[in-house]
Amino acid sequence: MSSLSPQNWLLLKRVVRFGETDAAGVMHFHQIFRWCHEAWEESLEKYGLRASQVFPNDNEVGGTLEVFLPIVHCHADFRLPIKNGDQLSLKLMPTKIDLGSFELKVLFQRGDEDVAIGVLHHLAINSQTRKRCPLPEEINLWLEASSVQFGLRPL
Protein backbone atom coordinates (compact mmCIF):
# COMPACT_ATOMS: atom_id res chain seq x y z
CA MET A 1 0.00 0.00 0.00
CA SER A 2 1.35 3.35 -0.97
CA SER A 3 2.01 5.82 1.82
CA LEU A 4 0.25 8.34 -0.35
CA SER A 5 -3.09 6.57 -0.34
CA PRO A 6 -4.95 6.43 2.94
CA GLN A 7 -5.72 3.05 4.46
CA ASN A 8 -9.15 1.86 3.51
CA TRP A 9 -10.27 1.75 7.16
CA LEU A 10 -9.72 5.51 7.36
CA LEU A 11 -11.88 6.51 4.41
CA LEU A 12 -15.56 5.93 4.99
CA LYS A 13 -18.88 6.95 3.48
CA ARG A 14 -22.11 8.10 5.06
CA VAL A 15 -25.42 9.26 3.66
CA VAL A 16 -27.35 11.82 5.69
CA ARG A 17 -30.78 10.55 6.72
CA PHE A 18 -34.08 12.37 7.15
CA GLY A 19 -34.33 11.75 10.89
CA GLU A 20 -30.99 13.50 11.32
CA THR A 21 -32.42 16.83 10.14
CA ASP A 22 -34.40 19.36 12.17
CA ALA A 23 -37.07 21.92 11.34
CA ALA A 24 -34.45 24.30 9.93
CA GLY A 25 -34.14 21.75 7.11
CA VAL A 26 -30.54 20.76 7.80
CA MET A 27 -28.62 18.19 9.85
CA HIS A 28 -29.17 18.74 13.59
CA PHE A 29 -25.75 19.57 14.97
CA HIS A 30 -25.14 16.85 17.54
CA GLN A 31 -25.59 14.04 15.03
CA ILE A 32 -21.99 14.66 14.05
CA PHE A 33 -20.77 13.11 17.28
CA ARG A 34 -22.75 9.96 16.69
CA TRP A 35 -21.26 9.87 13.19
CA CYS A 36 -17.73 10.26 14.57
CA HIS A 37 -18.18 7.44 17.08
CA GLU A 38 -19.79 5.14 14.53
CA ALA A 39 -16.99 5.95 12.10
CA TRP A 40 -14.49 4.91 14.75
CA GLU A 41 -16.33 1.63 15.28
CA GLU A 42 -16.52 0.98 11.55
CA SER A 43 -12.84 1.76 11.21
CA LEU A 44 -11.83 -0.72 13.91
CA GLU A 45 -14.05 -3.30 12.25
CA LYS A 46 -12.54 -2.75 8.81
CA TYR A 47 -9.08 -2.90 10.33
CA GLY A 48 -9.95 -6.33 11.70
CA LEU A 49 -11.09 -5.92 15.30
CA ARG A 50 -14.30 -7.30 16.74
CA ALA A 51 -16.59 -5.02 18.75
CA SER A 52 -16.27 -7.32 21.76
CA GLN A 53 -12.51 -6.71 21.87
CA VAL A 54 -12.98 -2.99 22.41
CA PHE A 55 -16.47 -2.28 23.74
CA PRO A 56 -18.20 -3.56 26.86
CA ASN A 57 -21.28 -5.57 26.11
CA ASP A 58 -23.93 -7.69 27.67
CA ASN A 59 -21.53 -10.31 28.93
CA GLU A 60 -18.58 -8.19 29.68
CA VAL A 61 -19.57 -5.18 31.74
CA GLY A 62 -17.62 -5.55 34.94
CA GLY A 63 -16.47 -8.79 33.40
CA THR A 64 -13.68 -9.71 31.07
CA LEU A 65 -13.09 -6.42 29.32
CA GLU A 66 -10.27 -4.77 31.26
CA VAL A 67 -10.13 -1.38 29.64
CA PHE A 68 -12.86 1.14 28.90
CA LEU A 69 -12.23 4.05 26.55
CA PRO A 70 -14.47 6.91 27.67
CA ILE A 71 -14.48 10.22 25.86
CA VAL A 72 -13.17 13.05 28.04
CA HIS A 73 -13.39 15.81 25.46
CA CYS A 74 -14.96 16.33 22.08
CA HIS A 75 -15.58 19.20 19.74
CA ALA A 76 -16.93 19.95 16.31
CA ASP A 77 -16.86 22.75 13.75
CA PHE A 78 -19.58 23.20 11.18
CA ARG A 79 -18.68 24.99 7.97
CA LEU A 80 -21.56 24.38 5.58
CA PRO A 81 -25.14 23.21 6.03
CA ILE A 82 -25.52 19.44 5.68
CA LYS A 83 -28.73 18.16 4.13
CA ASN A 84 -30.82 15.04 3.93
CA GLY A 85 -29.47 12.74 1.24
CA ASP A 86 -26.00 14.29 1.20
CA GLN A 87 -23.35 11.71 0.40
CA LEU A 88 -20.47 12.44 2.71
CA SER A 89 -16.87 11.21 2.63
CA LEU A 90 -15.23 10.76 6.00
CA LYS A 91 -11.48 11.00 6.53
CA LEU A 92 -10.40 9.59 9.87
CA MET A 93 -7.19 10.95 11.40
CA PRO A 94 -6.36 9.19 14.66
CA THR A 95 -3.41 10.34 16.77
CA LYS A 96 -1.91 8.74 19.85
CA ILE A 97 -1.55 11.43 22.50
CA ASP A 98 0.25 9.42 25.19
CA LEU A 99 0.35 5.85 26.49
CA GLY A 100 -3.19 6.11 27.77
CA SER A 101 -5.10 8.33 25.37
CA PHE A 102 -5.73 9.11 21.73
CA GLU A 103 -7.60 11.57 19.61
CA LEU A 104 -9.72 10.85 16.56
CA LYS A 105 -10.33 13.67 14.12
CA VAL A 106 -12.95 13.08 11.43
CA LEU A 107 -13.20 15.37 8.43
CA PHE A 108 -16.56 15.34 6.65
CA GLN A 109 -16.51 16.27 2.97
CA ARG A 110 -19.19 16.59 0.31
CA GLY A 111 -17.44 16.36 -2.99
CA ASP A 112 -14.49 18.70 -2.63
CA GLU A 113 -16.05 20.80 0.13
CA ASP A 114 -15.18 20.44 3.79
CA VAL A 115 -18.54 20.59 5.53
CA ALA A 116 -17.65 19.74 9.12
CA ILE A 117 -15.01 18.34 11.41
CA GLY A 118 -15.45 16.39 14.62
CA VAL A 119 -12.88 15.38 17.21
CA LEU A 120 -13.11 12.76 19.98
CA HIS A 121 -10.52 12.45 22.72
CA HIS A 122 -10.53 9.02 24.36
CA LEU A 123 -8.89 8.01 27.62
CA ALA A 124 -8.07 4.45 28.68
CA ILE A 125 -9.30 3.50 32.15
CA ASN A 126 -9.33 0.23 34.02
CA SER A 127 -12.90 -1.06 33.95
CA GLN A 128 -12.76 -2.05 37.64
CA THR A 129 -10.79 0.72 39.32
CA ARG A 130 -11.78 3.49 36.86
CA LYS A 131 -8.15 4.71 37.05
CA ARG A 132 -6.10 5.64 33.99
CA CYS A 133 -4.21 2.82 32.33
CA PRO A 134 -2.40 2.12 29.03
CA LEU A 135 -4.38 1.79 25.81
CA PRO A 136 -5.34 -1.78 24.88
CA GLU A 137 -2.93 -3.47 22.48
CA GLU A 138 -5.60 -3.68 19.76
CA ILE A 139 -6.05 0.07 19.81
CA ASN A 140 -2.30 0.62 19.69
CA LEU A 141 -2.05 -1.57 16.61
CA TRP A 142 -4.84 0.34 14.90
CA LEU A 143 -3.23 3.65 15.83
CA GLU A 144 0.17 2.58 14.51
CA ALA A 145 -1.20 1.18 11.28
CA SER A 146 -3.24 4.33 10.84
CA SER A 147 -0.30 6.66 11.34
CA VAL A 148 1.82 5.24 8.56
CA GLN A 149 0.14 7.17 5.83
CA PHE A 150 0.13 10.37 7.74
CA GLY A 151 3.75 10.28 8.82
CA LEU A 152 4.95 12.92 6.42
CA ARG A 153 1.78 14.86 6.10
CA PRO A 154 1.90 18.50 7.16
CA LEU A 155 -1.54 18.43 8.77
Next chain:
Amino acid sequence: MSSLSPQNWLLLKRVVRFGETDAAGVMHFHQIFRWCHEAWEESLEKYGLRASQVFPNDNEVGGTLEVFLPIVHCHADFRLPIKNGDQLSLKLMPTKIDLGSFELKVLFQRGDEDVAIGVLHHLAINSQTRKRCPLPEEINLWLEASSVQFGLRPL
Protein backbone atom coordinates in the same frame (compact mmCIF):
# COMPACT_ATOMS: atom_id res chain seq x y z
CA MET B 1 -56.72 10.84 47.32
CA SER B 2 -59.92 10.64 45.35
CA SER B 3 -60.34 7.73 43.00
CA LEU B 4 -61.61 10.20 40.45
CA SER B 5 -58.40 12.18 40.26
CA PRO B 6 -55.45 10.45 38.67
CA GLN B 7 -52.38 9.89 40.80
CA ASN B 8 -49.84 12.62 40.33
CA TRP B 9 -47.22 10.15 39.08
CA LEU B 10 -49.47 9.32 36.13
CA LEU B 11 -49.95 12.86 34.83
CA LEU B 12 -46.79 14.36 33.41
CA LYS B 13 -45.78 17.28 31.24
CA ARG B 14 -43.35 17.53 28.35
CA VAL B 15 -42.34 20.35 26.02
CA VAL B 16 -41.35 19.39 22.48
CA ARG B 17 -37.79 20.45 21.66
CA PHE B 18 -36.25 21.64 18.41
CA GLY B 19 -33.91 18.66 18.03
CA GLU B 20 -36.95 16.38 18.09
CA THR B 21 -38.27 17.82 14.83
CA ASP B 22 -37.23 16.90 11.30
CA ALA B 23 -37.13 18.77 8.00
CA ALA B 24 -40.90 18.35 7.56
CA GLY B 25 -41.16 20.82 10.45
CA VAL B 26 -42.81 18.43 12.91
CA MET B 27 -41.77 15.94 15.60
CA HIS B 28 -39.84 13.01 14.08
CA PHE B 29 -41.98 9.96 14.76
CA HIS B 30 -39.69 7.73 16.82
CA GLN B 31 -39.14 10.36 19.52
CA ILE B 32 -42.45 9.24 20.95
CA PHE B 33 -40.89 6.01 22.18
CA ARG B 34 -38.17 7.87 24.02
CA TRP B 35 -40.87 10.04 25.55
CA CYS B 36 -42.86 6.98 26.67
CA HIS B 37 -39.82 5.38 28.31
CA GLU B 38 -38.75 8.59 30.00
CA ALA B 39 -42.33 9.11 31.21
CA TRP B 40 -42.20 5.64 32.74
CA GLU B 41 -38.95 6.48 34.50
CA GLU B 42 -40.31 9.80 35.75
CA SER B 43 -43.45 8.07 36.97
CA LEU B 44 -41.49 5.51 39.00
CA GLU B 45 -39.41 8.32 40.44
CA LYS B 46 -42.46 10.38 41.43
CA TYR B 47 -44.02 7.29 42.95
CA GLY B 48 -40.95 6.92 45.12
CA LEU B 49 -38.60 4.43 43.46
CA ARG B 50 -34.93 5.04 42.76
CA ALA B 51 -33.55 4.31 39.29
CA SER B 52 -31.09 1.81 40.77
CA GLN B 53 -33.98 -0.31 42.06
CA VAL B 54 -35.32 -0.87 38.57
CA PHE B 55 -32.61 -0.22 35.97
CA PRO B 56 -29.20 -1.82 35.55
CA ASN B 57 -26.38 0.64 35.92
CA ASP B 58 -22.67 0.94 36.10
CA ASN B 59 -22.34 -1.15 39.25
CA GLU B 60 -25.13 -3.53 38.73
CA VAL B 61 -25.01 -5.04 35.27
CA GLY B 62 -24.50 -8.72 35.86
CA GLY B 63 -24.43 -7.71 39.52
CA THR B 64 -27.06 -7.14 42.13
CA LEU B 65 -30.06 -6.31 39.96
CA GLU B 66 -31.93 -9.59 39.56
CA VAL B 67 -34.60 -8.64 37.10
CA PHE B 68 -34.38 -6.81 33.79
CA LEU B 69 -37.50 -5.44 32.13
CA PRO B 70 -36.91 -5.47 28.36
CA ILE B 71 -39.53 -4.26 25.93
CA VAL B 72 -40.87 -7.06 23.74
CA HIS B 73 -43.43 -5.04 21.82
CA CYS B 74 -44.28 -1.40 21.33
CA HIS B 75 -46.50 0.62 19.08
CA ALA B 76 -47.66 4.16 18.50
CA ASP B 77 -50.44 6.01 16.70
CA PHE B 78 -50.04 9.57 15.52
CA ARG B 79 -53.19 11.66 15.13
CA LEU B 80 -52.03 15.26 14.73
CA PRO B 81 -48.71 16.86 13.87
CA ILE B 82 -46.63 17.70 16.95
CA LYS B 83 -44.51 20.82 16.78
CA ASN B 84 -41.50 22.41 18.43
CA GLY B 85 -42.56 24.20 21.60
CA ASP B 86 -45.80 22.25 22.00
CA GLN B 87 -46.68 21.78 25.66
CA LEU B 88 -47.93 18.24 25.97
CA SER B 89 -49.82 16.54 28.79
CA LEU B 90 -49.08 12.86 29.26
CA LYS B 91 -51.54 10.43 30.80
CA LEU B 92 -49.91 7.17 31.83
CA MET B 93 -52.09 4.07 31.93
CA PRO B 94 -50.14 1.02 33.15
CA THR B 95 -51.75 -2.41 33.17
CA LYS B 96 -50.43 -5.65 34.61
CA ILE B 97 -50.80 -8.34 31.97
CA ASP B 98 -49.68 -11.36 33.99
CA LEU B 99 -47.22 -12.17 36.77
CA GLY B 100 -44.28 -11.43 34.56
CA SER B 101 -45.29 -8.60 32.25
CA PHE B 102 -47.05 -5.27 32.05
CA GLU B 103 -48.09 -2.72 29.48
CA LEU B 104 -47.73 1.04 29.69
CA LYS B 105 -50.01 3.15 27.51
CA VAL B 106 -49.20 6.85 27.29
CA LEU B 107 -51.72 9.30 25.86
CA PHE B 108 -50.24 12.57 24.60
CA GLN B 109 -52.56 15.57 24.62
CA ARG B 110 -52.19 19.20 23.58
CA GLY B 111 -54.91 21.09 25.34
CA ASP B 112 -58.01 18.99 24.74
CA GLU B 113 -56.68 17.29 21.62
CA ASP B 114 -55.29 13.78 21.58
CA VAL B 115 -52.18 14.07 19.43
CA ALA B 116 -50.59 10.63 19.84
CA ILE B 117 -50.56 7.45 21.84
CA GLY B 118 -47.64 5.15 22.60
CA VAL B 119 -47.61 1.70 24.16
CA LEU B 120 -44.71 -0.26 25.68
CA HIS B 121 -45.00 -3.92 26.64
CA HIS B 122 -42.38 -4.96 29.20
CA LEU B 123 -41.38 -8.48 30.17
CA ALA B 124 -39.56 -9.47 33.36
CA ILE B 125 -36.50 -11.65 32.84
CA ASN B 126 -33.83 -12.91 35.21
CA SER B 127 -30.70 -10.83 34.57
CA GLN B 128 -28.48 -13.94 34.70
CA THR B 129 -30.47 -16.64 32.99
CA ARG B 130 -32.43 -14.33 30.66
CA LYS B 131 -35.50 -16.50 31.36
CA ARG B 132 -38.93 -15.10 32.21
CA CYS B 133 -39.58 -14.42 35.90
CA PRO B 134 -42.10 -12.52 38.05
CA LEU B 135 -42.13 -8.72 38.03
CA PRO B 136 -40.05 -7.09 40.77
CA GLU B 137 -42.00 -6.18 43.90
CA GLU B 138 -41.38 -2.46 43.34
CA ILE B 139 -43.01 -2.60 39.93
CA ASN B 140 -45.97 -4.53 41.34
CA LEU B 141 -46.51 -1.85 43.98
CA TRP B 142 -46.40 0.87 41.33
CA LEU B 143 -48.81 -1.06 39.12
CA GLU B 144 -51.27 -1.63 41.96
CA ALA B 145 -51.16 1.95 43.17
CA SER B 146 -51.62 3.10 39.60
CA SER B 147 -54.64 0.91 38.97
CA VAL B 148 -56.75 2.27 41.82
CA GLN B 149 -58.00 5.24 39.93
CA PHE B 150 -58.71 3.25 36.83
CA GLY B 151 -60.56 0.41 38.55
CA LEU B 152 -63.99 1.44 37.42
CA ARG B 153 -63.05 3.05 34.18
CA PRO B 154 -64.30 1.40 31.01
CA LEU B 155 -61.03 1.94 29.15
Next chain:
Amino acid sequence: MSSLSPQNWLLLKRVVRFGETDAAGVMHFHQIFRWCHEAWEESLEKYGLRASQVFPNDNEVGGTLEVFLPIVHCHADFRLPIKNGDQLSLKLMPTKIDLGSFELKVLFQRGDEDVAIGVLHHLAINSQTRKRCPLPEEINLWLEASSVQFGLRPL
Protein backbone atom coordinates in the same frame (compact mmCIF):
# COMPACT_ATOMS: atom_id res chain seq x y z
CA MET C 1 -33.94 -11.01 -12.07
CA SER C 2 -35.61 -14.11 -10.72
CA SER C 3 -38.88 -13.68 -8.91
CA LEU C 4 -37.45 -15.96 -6.26
CA SER C 5 -34.59 -13.68 -5.37
CA PRO C 6 -35.49 -10.46 -3.59
CA GLN C 7 -34.62 -7.18 -5.26
CA ASN C 8 -31.34 -5.82 -4.06
CA TRP C 9 -32.98 -2.66 -2.71
CA LEU C 10 -34.99 -4.81 -0.30
CA LEU C 11 -32.08 -6.65 1.30
CA LEU C 12 -29.88 -4.40 3.40
CA LYS C 13 -27.19 -4.75 6.05
CA ARG C 14 -26.64 -2.92 9.30
CA VAL C 15 -24.08 -3.25 12.07
CA VAL C 16 -25.23 -2.40 15.59
CA ARG C 17 -23.23 0.43 17.12
CA PHE C 18 -22.15 1.07 20.70
CA GLY C 19 -24.20 4.23 21.13
CA GLU C 20 -27.31 2.21 20.27
CA THR C 21 -26.97 0.11 23.42
CA ASP C 22 -28.08 0.99 26.94
CA ALA C 23 -26.85 0.04 30.40
CA ALA C 24 -28.55 -3.36 30.16
CA GLY C 25 -25.87 -4.13 27.57
CA VAL C 26 -28.21 -4.53 24.61
CA MET C 27 -29.75 -2.38 21.86
CA HIS C 28 -32.08 0.24 23.32
CA PHE C 29 -35.50 -0.59 21.94
CA HIS C 30 -36.48 2.55 20.04
CA GLN C 31 -33.41 2.47 17.80
CA ILE C 32 -35.30 -0.06 15.71
CA PHE C 33 -37.59 2.67 14.38
CA ARG C 34 -34.65 4.77 13.29
CA TRP C 35 -33.27 1.67 11.59
CA CYS C 36 -36.57 1.04 9.79
CA HIS C 37 -36.80 4.60 8.51
CA GLU C 38 -33.17 4.68 7.42
CA ALA C 39 -33.66 1.33 5.70
CA TRP C 40 -36.58 2.82 3.80
CA GLU C 41 -34.44 5.77 2.72
CA GLU C 42 -31.60 3.49 1.67
CA SER C 43 -34.02 1.33 -0.26
CA LEU C 44 -35.44 4.26 -2.21
CA GLU C 45 -31.89 5.38 -2.95
CA LYS C 46 -30.81 1.95 -4.19
CA TYR C 47 -33.95 1.74 -6.29
CA GLY C 48 -32.90 4.99 -7.93
CA LEU C 49 -34.73 7.83 -6.24
CA ARG C 50 -33.09 10.96 -4.87
CA ALA C 51 -33.88 12.08 -1.32
CA SER C 52 -35.15 15.42 -2.63
CA GLN C 53 -37.84 13.63 -4.64
CA VAL C 54 -39.40 12.17 -1.51
CA PHE C 55 -38.36 14.15 1.56
CA PRO C 56 -38.79 17.83 2.34
CA ASN C 57 -35.51 19.64 2.75
CA ASP C 58 -34.01 23.00 3.21
CA ASN C 59 -35.28 24.41 -0.04
CA GLU C 60 -38.51 22.59 -0.30
CA VAL C 61 -40.44 22.82 2.95
CA GLY C 62 -43.61 24.61 2.04
CA GLY C 63 -42.07 24.80 -1.39
CA THR C 64 -41.95 22.47 -4.34
CA LEU C 65 -42.50 19.13 -2.64
CA GLU C 66 -46.23 18.50 -2.94
CA VAL C 67 -46.64 15.39 -0.87
CA PHE C 68 -45.42 14.56 2.63
CA LEU C 69 -45.46 10.99 3.89
CA PRO C 70 -45.92 11.12 7.67
CA ILE C 71 -46.06 7.97 9.75
CA VAL C 72 -49.46 7.47 11.34
CA HIS C 73 -48.75 4.16 13.03
CA CYS C 74 -45.73 2.03 13.81
CA HIS C 75 -44.95 -1.01 15.86
CA ALA C 76 -42.14 -3.39 16.66
CA ASP C 77 -41.63 -6.82 18.17
CA PHE C 78 -38.38 -7.84 19.80
CA ARG C 79 -37.56 -11.54 19.90
CA LEU C 80 -33.90 -11.77 20.91
CA PRO C 81 -31.46 -9.34 22.50
CA ILE C 82 -29.48 -7.37 19.93
CA LYS C 83 -25.89 -6.50 20.81
CA ASN C 84 -23.17 -4.07 19.89
CA GLY C 85 -21.34 -5.31 16.81
CA ASP C 86 -24.12 -7.60 15.65
CA GLN C 87 -24.25 -7.81 11.88
CA LEU C 88 -27.90 -7.71 10.95
CA SER C 89 -29.63 -8.52 7.68
CA LEU C 90 -32.72 -6.49 6.90
CA LYS C 91 -35.55 -7.73 4.71
CA LEU C 92 -37.86 -4.97 3.59
CA MET C 93 -41.44 -5.90 2.77
CA PRO C 94 -43.43 -2.89 1.53
CA THR C 95 -47.15 -3.18 0.84
CA LYS C 96 -49.48 -0.66 -0.73
CA ILE C 97 -52.54 -0.36 1.47
CA ASP C 98 -54.63 1.98 -0.65
CA LEU C 99 -54.12 4.86 -3.08
CA GLY C 100 -52.83 7.08 -0.33
CA SER C 101 -50.93 4.89 2.09
CA PHE C 102 -48.44 2.05 2.39
CA GLU C 103 -46.85 -0.10 5.04
CA LEU C 104 -43.20 -1.06 5.32
CA LYS C 105 -42.34 -4.16 7.32
CA VAL C 106 -38.67 -4.74 8.11
CA LEU C 107 -37.46 -8.10 9.37
CA PHE C 108 -34.15 -8.02 11.23
CA GLN C 109 -32.12 -11.21 11.17
CA ARG C 110 -28.80 -12.26 12.69
CA GLY C 111 -27.64 -15.26 10.72
CA ASP C 112 -30.71 -17.48 10.56
CA GLU C 113 -32.37 -16.00 13.63
CA ASP C 114 -35.19 -13.48 13.49
CA VAL C 115 -34.27 -10.94 16.14
CA ALA C 116 -36.86 -8.21 15.62
CA ILE C 117 -39.48 -6.84 13.30
CA GLY C 118 -40.53 -3.24 12.78
CA VAL C 119 -43.46 -1.82 10.84
CA LEU C 120 -44.08 1.72 9.60
CA HIS C 121 -47.42 2.85 8.18
CA HIS C 122 -47.10 5.96 5.99
CA LEU C 123 -49.88 8.23 4.79
CA ALA C 124 -49.66 10.64 1.86
CA ILE C 125 -50.78 14.18 2.61
CA ASN C 126 -50.67 17.38 0.61
CA SER C 127 -47.83 19.47 1.99
CA GLN C 128 -49.95 22.65 1.87
CA THR C 129 -53.42 21.55 2.91
CA ARG C 130 -52.31 18.64 5.12
CA LYS C 131 -55.22 16.63 3.67
CA ARG C 132 -54.90 13.07 2.42
CA CYS C 133 -53.85 12.64 -1.20
CA PRO C 134 -52.55 9.90 -3.52
CA LEU C 135 -49.03 8.54 -3.06
CA PRO C 136 -46.37 10.21 -5.20
CA GLU C 137 -45.63 8.44 -8.47
CA GLU C 138 -42.07 7.65 -7.38
CA ILE C 139 -43.32 5.78 -4.33
CA ASN C 140 -45.85 3.87 -6.43
CA LEU C 141 -43.10 2.73 -8.77
CA TRP C 142 -40.96 1.56 -5.86
CA LEU C 143 -43.94 -0.24 -4.32
CA GLU C 144 -44.80 -1.99 -7.57
CA ALA C 145 -41.23 -3.02 -8.32
CA SER C 146 -40.91 -4.26 -4.75
CA SER C 147 -44.05 -6.36 -4.88
CA VAL C 148 -43.00 -8.52 -7.81
CA GLN C 149 -40.92 -10.90 -5.80
CA PHE C 150 -43.48 -11.25 -3.07
CA GLY C 151 -46.44 -12.01 -5.31
CA LEU C 152 -46.56 -15.69 -4.51
CA ARG C 153 -45.21 -15.52 -1.01
CA PRO C 154 -47.49 -16.83 1.75
CA LEU C 155 -46.34 -14.24 4.31
Next chain:
Amino acid sequence: MSSLSPQNWLLLKRVVRFGETDAAGVMHFHQIFRWCHEAWEESLEKYGLRASQVFPNDNEVGGTLEVFLPIVHCHADFRLPIKNGDQLSLKLMPTKIDLGSFELKVLFQRGDEDVAIGVLHHLAINSQTRKRCPLPEEINLWLEASSVQFGLRPL
Protein backbone atom coordinates in the same frame (compact mmCIF):
# COMPACT_ATOMS: atom_id res chain seq x y z
CA MET D 1 -33.32 40.26 42.18
CA SER D 2 -29.86 40.18 43.71
CA SER D 3 -26.92 40.26 41.35
CA LEU D 4 -25.43 37.48 43.46
CA SER D 5 -28.20 35.00 42.78
CA PRO D 6 -28.44 33.65 39.24
CA GLN D 7 -31.62 34.31 37.30
CA ASN D 8 -34.04 31.44 37.51
CA TRP D 9 -33.91 30.85 33.75
CA LEU D 10 -30.22 30.06 34.07
CA LEU D 11 -30.48 27.35 36.71
CA LEU D 12 -32.16 24.21 35.46
CA LYS D 13 -32.55 20.60 36.50
CA ARG D 14 -32.30 17.38 34.55
CA VAL D 15 -32.55 13.73 35.50
CA VAL D 16 -30.47 11.28 33.49
CA ARG D 17 -32.61 8.67 31.77
CA PHE D 18 -31.92 5.02 31.00
CA GLY D 19 -31.96 5.43 27.23
CA GLU D 20 -29.16 7.97 27.56
CA THR D 21 -26.74 5.34 28.86
CA ASP D 22 -24.70 2.85 26.85
CA ALA D 23 -23.36 -0.62 27.53
CA ALA D 24 -20.51 0.80 29.62
CA GLY D 25 -23.25 1.65 32.12
CA VAL D 26 -22.85 5.43 31.94
CA MET D 27 -24.26 8.34 29.93
CA HIS D 28 -23.31 8.09 26.26
CA PHE D 29 -21.17 11.13 25.57
CA HIS D 30 -23.08 12.94 22.83
CA GLN D 31 -26.26 13.23 24.90
CA ILE D 32 -24.64 16.23 26.52
CA PHE D 33 -25.16 18.28 23.38
CA ARG D 34 -28.85 17.50 23.28
CA TRP D 35 -29.00 18.50 26.94
CA CYS D 36 -27.25 21.81 26.20
CA HIS D 37 -29.60 22.66 23.36
CA GLU D 38 -32.70 21.68 25.31
CA ALA D 39 -31.43 23.72 28.27
CA TRP D 40 -31.12 26.70 25.96
CA GLU D 41 -34.70 26.21 24.76
CA GLU D 42 -35.98 25.83 28.30
CA SER D 43 -34.09 28.94 29.35
CA LEU D 44 -35.62 31.06 26.58
CA GLU D 45 -39.04 29.71 27.53
CA LYS D 46 -38.58 30.53 31.23
CA TYR D 47 -37.33 33.97 30.29
CA GLY D 48 -40.58 34.53 28.41
CA LEU D 49 -39.97 33.73 24.74
CA ARG D 50 -42.07 31.44 22.63
CA ALA D 51 -40.39 28.72 20.54
CA SER D 52 -41.92 30.17 17.38
CA GLN D 53 -40.09 33.47 17.97
CA VAL D 54 -36.71 31.78 17.79
CA PHE D 55 -36.97 28.45 15.99
CA PRO D 56 -38.22 27.66 12.50
CA ASN D 57 -41.23 25.42 12.52
CA ASP D 58 -43.84 23.90 10.31
CA ASN D 59 -45.28 27.20 9.20
CA GLU D 60 -42.21 29.29 9.19
CA VAL D 61 -39.41 27.55 7.35
CA GLY D 62 -38.68 29.80 4.43
CA GLY D 63 -41.49 31.91 5.80
CA THR D 64 -41.76 34.54 8.47
CA LEU D 65 -38.76 33.70 10.63
CA GLU D 66 -35.99 35.97 9.40
CA VAL D 67 -33.06 34.72 11.38
CA PHE D 68 -31.75 31.21 11.94
CA LEU D 69 -29.22 30.49 14.67
CA PRO D 70 -27.13 27.54 13.54
CA ILE D 71 -24.34 26.14 15.70
CA VAL D 72 -20.92 26.63 14.11
CA HIS D 73 -18.84 25.15 16.92
CA CYS D 74 -19.45 23.11 20.03
CA HIS D 75 -17.37 21.26 22.55
CA ALA D 76 -17.69 19.34 25.78
CA ASP D 77 -15.49 18.13 28.61
CA PHE D 78 -16.39 15.14 30.73
CA ARG D 79 -14.96 14.97 34.24
CA LEU D 80 -16.90 12.23 36.03
CA PRO D 81 -19.09 9.37 34.85
CA ILE D 82 -22.77 10.32 34.69
CA LYS D 83 -25.28 7.59 35.53
CA ASN D 84 -28.91 6.72 35.01
CA GLY D 85 -31.06 8.48 37.61
CA ASP D 86 -28.48 11.14 38.40
CA GLN D 87 -30.13 14.42 39.33
CA LEU D 88 -28.10 17.11 37.63
CA SER D 89 -28.06 20.86 38.16
CA LEU D 90 -27.38 22.95 35.08
CA LYS D 91 -25.84 26.41 35.21
CA LEU D 92 -26.23 28.29 31.96
CA MET D 93 -23.66 30.96 31.16
CA PRO D 94 -24.48 32.76 27.89
CA THR D 95 -22.08 35.33 26.46
CA LYS D 96 -22.56 37.63 23.51
CA ILE D 97 -19.51 37.36 21.28
CA ASP D 98 -20.32 40.04 18.73
CA LEU D 99 -23.40 41.54 17.05
CA GLY D 100 -24.11 38.32 15.23
CA SER D 101 -23.09 35.48 17.52
CA PHE D 102 -23.17 34.19 21.08
CA GLU D 103 -21.84 31.34 23.13
CA LEU D 104 -23.73 29.26 25.67
CA LYS D 105 -21.71 27.43 28.29
CA VAL D 106 -23.57 24.88 30.42
CA LEU D 107 -22.02 23.51 33.60
CA PHE D 108 -23.45 20.18 34.76
CA GLN D 109 -23.19 19.47 38.46
CA ARG D 110 -24.22 16.55 40.66
CA GLY D 111 -24.42 17.90 44.17
CA ASP D 112 -21.19 19.86 44.59
CA GLU D 113 -19.31 17.99 41.89
CA ASP D 114 -18.74 19.35 38.40
CA VAL D 115 -19.42 16.38 36.14
CA ALA D 116 -19.31 17.93 32.67
CA ILE D 117 -19.36 21.12 30.71
CA GLY D 118 -20.79 21.77 27.27
CA VAL D 119 -20.45 24.80 25.02
CA LEU D 120 -22.50 25.83 21.99
CA HIS D 121 -21.47 28.67 19.68
CA HIS D 122 -24.40 30.07 17.68
CA LEU D 123 -24.25 32.32 14.65
CA ALA D 124 -27.12 34.46 13.34
CA ILE D 125 -27.84 34.06 9.62
CA ASN D 126 -30.58 35.41 7.42
CA SER D 127 -32.98 32.54 6.74
CA GLN D 128 -33.25 33.46 3.05
CA THR D 129 -29.75 34.52 2.05
CA ARG D 130 -27.92 32.33 4.59
CA LYS D 131 -25.55 35.27 5.16
CA ARG D 132 -24.48 36.51 8.59
CA CYS D 133 -26.77 39.06 10.23
CA PRO D 134 -27.36 40.60 13.68
CA LEU D 135 -28.85 38.50 16.45
CA PRO D 136 -32.65 38.75 16.80
CA GLU D 137 -33.81 41.31 19.35
CA GLU D 138 -35.35 38.59 21.55
CA ILE D 139 -31.99 36.85 21.86
CA ASN D 140 -30.27 40.13 22.67
CA LEU D 141 -32.73 40.76 25.48
CA TRP D 142 -32.17 37.30 26.91
CA LEU D 143 -28.40 37.74 26.63
CA GLU D 144 -28.47 41.11 28.38
CA ALA D 145 -30.76 39.96 31.15
CA SER D 146 -28.59 36.90 31.61
CA SER D 147 -25.37 38.87 31.86
CA VAL D 148 -26.42 41.03 34.79
CA GLN D 149 -25.58 38.51 37.41
CA PHE D 150 -22.29 37.59 35.86
CA GLY D 151 -21.05 41.11 35.36
CA LEU D 152 -18.57 41.07 38.18
CA ARG D 153 -17.79 37.41 38.19
CA PRO D 154 -14.21 36.43 37.33
CA LEU D 155 -15.24 33.49 35.15
